Amino acid sequence: MQKKDSFLVNRLKSVGYAFKGMLILIKTEASIKIQLFIAIVITIAGFYFEISKTEWLVQISMIGLVMSIEGINTAIEYIADFIHPEQHPKIGLIKDVAAGAVFIASIIAVIIAGIIYLPKIL
Template sequence: MNNSKDGFVKKRLRGIKFALKGIWILATTEDSIKAQFFIGLFAIVLGFLFNISLSEWMIQLTITGLVLVAEALNTAVEKMADFIHPNFDKKIGIIKDVAAGAAGFAAIISIIVGCIIYIPKIAYIFS
């Protein structure tokens, strides 16, 4: 609940608390987020194994964040759609598909970036 008497710092701290609660809900209940966390951790292990550069680390972490953000927003849209209209509806289907498309964009970009970073390194090992 928003209490208008609260000061700026108190409001921001409460905002952080809700954000952490949201991350906890996503990480403990959503299989798609759990899978993306796992892939993100796998990418971190790969980063150490292949000793990627500082700029590659920054790009990899940014892309991992992009995927998690897109997946989280997709989950929020799905939950809102299910709450507003639990029954089958063509328009709800399109809304969910579009939200899933956002997560799809992020996933495709992450695969391309992963290939750009790691294919030359893997090719070097086998050359």
């Protein structure tokens, strides 16, 4: 009988798998590379314009939300392609809905960035 790993060892393995997944996303997905670039630019802007703690919290939350949903969208695309590699209307619908979720989060993030930065720029 194989010895079970401890709770702590299992958690550390989970973090390792999650980190590996994040690196795969960053290395292989153009959309995540774009989101990461935008996150870096907007973070630099945050320091330049000396945004408030509350603005930082909202900005960081939106960066995390958009990038997380982008990762989930990518996972959905991988699963859909695995299940049905050929083009199929239902698979296309699934991919479109997942992409739509990213789009919604991105639009909200742009609106929030406008609320934070437009008064500082103007």
